[in-house]
Amino acid sequence: MDSFIPLxxxxxxxxxxxxxxxxxxxxGWGRYFTSILLAFLAGFSGWLMFSMPGxxxxxxxxxxxxxxxxxxxxxxxxxxTVYLLIIINLIGFLSAFYSIAYIKKFTAxxxxxxxxxxxxxxxxxxxxxxxxxxxxxxLEIAAIASYALVAFGIEKEELEASxxxxxxxGASSLFILLSIGFLYWKTSTLNIADVSRxxxxxxxDEIVIFAQVILLAGFGLKAAMIPFHAWLPDAHxxxxxxxxxxxxxxxxxxxxxxxxxxxxxxxxxxxxKVSLVITVIGTLSMVVGxxxxxxxWDIKRLLAYHSISQMGYVVLGVGIGxxxxxxxxxTSVASLAIAGGLFHLFNHAVFKGLLFLNxxxxxxxxxxxxxxxxxxxxxxxxxxxxxxLFASMSISGIPPFNGFFSKLIIIIAAVQARYLVLSILxxxxxxxxxxxxxxxxxxxxxxxxxxxxxxxxxxxxxxxMCFSMIFLAVLCVVLSLLIVPSVRELxxxxxxxxxxxxxxxxxxxxxx
Amino acid sequence: MIVYILTIFxxxxxxxxxxxxxxxxxxxxxxxxMEYSVNLFLILVGYVxxxxxxxxxxxxxxxxxxxxxxxxxxxxxxxxxxxxxxxLLAIAIRxxxxxxxxxxxxxxxxxx
Amino acid sequence: xxxxxxxxxxxTQIMCGITFLYGIYIIxxxxxxxxxxFAGGTIIAGSFMLLILAFGSEFLKLKKEETxxxxxxxxxxxxxxxxxxxxxxxxxxxxxxxNFLPKGEIGKLISAGVIPLYNIAVGMEVAAAxxxxxxxxxxxxxxxxx
Numbered sequence: 124m125d126s127f128i129p130l131x132x133x134x135x136x137x138x139x140x141x142x143x144x145x146x147x148x149x150x151g152w153g154r155y156f157t158s159i160l161l162a163f164l165a166g167f168s169g170w171l172m173f174s175m176p177g178x179x180x181x182x183x184x185x186x187x188x189x190x191x192x193x194x195x196x197x198x199x200x201x202x203x204t205v206y207l208l209i210i211i212n213l214i215g216f217l218s219a220f221y222s223i224a225y226i227k228k229f230t231a232x233x234x235x236x237x238x239x240x241x242x243x244x245x246x247x248x249x250x251x252x253x254x255x256x257x258x259x260x261x262l263e264i265a266a267i268a269s270y271a272l273v274a275f276g277i278e279k280e281e282l283e284a285s286x287x288x289x290x291x292x293g294a295s296s297l298f299i300l301l302s303i304g305f306l307y308w309k310t311s312t313l314n315i316a317d318v319s320r321x322x323x324x325x326x327x328d329e330i331v332i333f334a335q336v337i338l339l340a341g342f343g344l345k346a347a348m349i350p351f352h353a354w355l356p357d358a359h360x361x362x363x364x365x366x367x368x369x370x371x372x373x374x375x376x377x378x379x380x381x382x383x384x385x386x387x388x389x390x391x392x393x394x395x396k397v398s399l400v401i402t403v404i405g406t407l408s409m410v411v412g413x414x415x416x417x418x419x420w421d422i423k424r425l426l427a428y429h430s431i432s433q434m435g436y437v438v439l440g441v442g443i444g445x446x447x448x449x450x451x452x453x454t455s456v457a458s459l460a461i462a463g464g465l466f467h468l469f470n471h472a473v474f475k476g477l478l479f480l481n482x483x484x485x486x487x488x489x490x491x492x493x494x495x496x497x498x499x500x501x502x503x504x505x506x507x508x509x510x511x512l513f514a515s516m517s518i519s520g521i522p523p524f525n526g527f528f529s530k531l532i533i534i535i536a537a538v539q540a541r542y543l544v545l546s547i548l549x550x551x552x553x554x555x556x557x558x559x560x561x562x563x564x565x566x567x568x569x570x571x572x573x574x575x576x577x578x579x580x581x582x583x584x585x586x587x588m589c590f591s592m593i594f595l596a597v598l599c600v601v602l603s604l605l606i607v608p609s610v611r612e613l614x615x616x617x618x619x620x621x622x623x624x625x626x627x628x629x630x631x632x633x634x635x
Numbered sequence: 636m637i638v639y640i641l642t643i644f645x646x647x648x649x650x651x652x653x654x655x656x657x658x659x660x661x662x663x664x665x666x667x668x669m670e671y672s673v674n675l676f677l678i679l680v681g682y683v684x685x686x687x688x689x690x691x692x693x694x695x696x697x698x699x700x701x702x703x704x705x706x707x708x709x710x711x712x713x714x715x716x717x718x719x720x721x722x723l724l725a726i727a728i729r730x731x732x733x734x735x736x737x738x739x740x741x742x743x744x745x746x747x
Numbered sequence: 748x749x750x751x752x753x754x755x756x757x758x759t760q761i762m763c764g765i766t767f768l769y770g771i772y773i774i775x776x777x778x779x780x781x782x783x784x785f786a787g788g789t790i791i792a793g794s795f796m797l798l799i800l801a802f803g804s805e806f807l808k809l810k811k812e813e814t815x816x817x818x819x820x821x822x823x824x825x826x827x828x829x830x831x832x833x834x835x836x837x838x839x840x841x842x843x844x845x846n847f848l849p850k851g852e853i854g855k856l857i858s859a860g861v862i863p864l865y866n867i868a869v870g871m872e873v874a875a876a877x878x879x880x881x882x883x884x885x886x887x888x889x890x891x892x893x
Binding site for chain 3: 676713714
């Protein structure tokens with residue numbers, strides 16, 4: 124079982140180019156092949172989570188440690204990695220299944236599936252890599268595939284949004300490469316575990332602090348944090364809907380929040396100033412994101428601004444954990460905060476993916492995204508309306524859906540760590556989110572029905588789209604079971620333990 | 636030491652180009668200059684005083700070599716830069732067809 | 748698109764063959780001298796682009812060329828992945844990407860295990876990819892911009 128770890132990268136890469144090769148001869152090859160392969164990967168990652176004894180370290184090419192110095196490339200799968208692998212492959216499979224019906228109207232269908240496979244391969248590679256430069260290479264593969272997917276239907280707005288996204292994303296990738304250069308200058312190695320040992324021995328060093336700041340700027344743009352959010356509303360609202368749900372649901376987490384969490388907990392030393400900066404950025408994203416979202420009348424643009432706000436919750440939870448650890452506080456409070464942040468990561472992938480798929484279904488039948496022109500769709504599209512109600516109640520934090528539990532854990536952790544201002548802000552933002560989604564539900568589904576829906580023949584969407592939406596809606600309710608202690612021990616606690624115990628990652632990789 | 640400062644200065648020149656030019660193609664050129672400067676910085680980090688090219692022949696083993704790892708990193712970074720620039724130019728030429736101009740002050744359909 | 752003058756055509760007829768052979772030399776000697784797959788692939792793509800620019804070409808022939816180069820690109824990467832995955836089956840330890848052919852002595856042409864095969868696959872892929880990008884931009888200019 125250990126030797127099948129590279130399959131997470133090889134299977135999507137091989138599938139991408141096989142689709143490009145065979146797709147020019149066989150017309151409908153890409154559709155079914157994509158869903159089959161991604162279902163296999165989702166099942167494999169689920170099986171891995173339930174049967175993994177401890178961290179798995181895989182040296183590519185068989186290059187073992189030479190006199191205790193790592194000279195090869197390592198792939199590391201531990202609790203946090205397998206948690207993210209399940210999220211990426213599951214949401215990927217559901218979006219690919221949804222696109223069977225949605226992408227039929229475009230002519231270059233096989234190119235879409237090639238780029239989709241490349242994006243999933245890049246994200247899988249980022250989370251299983253144990254090497255700084257490999258993270259950069261896989262991040263670029265995923266990002267370039269997403270630039271092309273945003274511009275897929277070649278309309279005016281999509282091209283402009285894709286250009287803006289590319290320039291900002293390209294500049295942030297160069298910042299990341301610059302910081303890798305500075306870290307290589309100081310430590311002469313690229314392996315994450317080795318760099319953490321050398322920084323621990325080295326003491327206070329200005330070049331490492333400078334590299335930390337540039338790294339935070341680069342990855343902050345990928346994770347859509349507040350000074351760096353300008354690309355997100357245009358890119359996520361102009362993309363085709365299954366790609367919007369992949370971008371907002373998985374891409375900003377796998378190449379943004381995951382890398383920040385991994386590098387700042389397991390590689391750098393946690394200091395008070397850096398934790399303060401991360402917490403402030405998280406709080407600002409949370410508040411400013413939701414305030415900018417209230418006045419929007421375009422459904423997908425409103426959902427994109429809410430993505431900024433909910434990612435702020437995740438970074439806030441992680442930041443409170445870092446603050447408590449850096450000041451030497453109680454470990455139980457820190458692990459509660461980090462567990463809340465990671466739980467909210469999974470929840471946001473599920474309900475935001477469902478909301479974008481719903482917006483896509485509405486646009487597929489009625490042809491418009493403007494809430495002023497919609498209204499009264501609930502009797503015509505029952506599946507879409509009821510799943511959208513589930514997702515809206517999840518994101519606003521109403522029990523018994525999953526959003527309530529994760530926001531509750533973050534607020535309790537903030538109160539226990541004596542940061543009362545942050546907990547009051549979190550409750551305030553949740554109330555405004557509820558107001559915003561009441562507006563969406565009323566103007567899209569529940570107002571007076573107009574006769575043009577009957578003339579146009581607005582019915583329910585085809586079966587593949589319904590299946591994905593119903594699956595995600597059921598997952599919204601099932602995920603609140605992660606609170607139950609026996610389920611939490613299996614899924615969430617290994618992910619948190621890797622981050623809390625300071626030397627456990629490097630001990631697992633290097634073996635001493 | 637002065638060489639590293641000059642490389643960072645070239646990075647800032649590229650950043651100035653991306654931030655303040657109005658033509659789409661000039662923004663692409665600014666991004667390309669930023670990428671060249673980061674590649675240059677990576678190779679300079681691997682220099683060893685008095686070293687030669689890191690290739691092992693049958694008759695030349697055991698001399699002082701420069702660090703070969705940054706050279707592998709820079710080869711990969713050049714390929715990634717090629718893909719980025721090609722995609723940017725393909726999108727720019729389609730924007731010219733749809734909007735009729737390269738000026739970013741005219742291309743402002745998405746707002747708010 | 749139109750071709751260029753007679754002088755450019757004559758010089759290109761001589762130079763493009765030499766450039767192509769030079770590119771193949773750099774790819775195959777990738778484990779002995781600087782260069783390797785990427786640099787050699789770029790030179791081969793350069794020789795094709797020189798030919799198209801100097802002689803001009805019509806629209807339908809360009810479309811047929813593009814299908815051919817797209818297929819070459821995908822097969823190049825599939826060959827690379829198959830050789831890498833063969834390491835899991837054949838080699839001694841059964842790991843991904845292992846070097847499983849015999850290694851020979853330093854400095855000979857046939858040595859260093861699997862690395863020359865990787866170089867050839869990468870060279871083929873890079874040349875085909877660059878020619879595909881060039882042809883795509885040229886077809887867009889001829890078909891749409893007029």
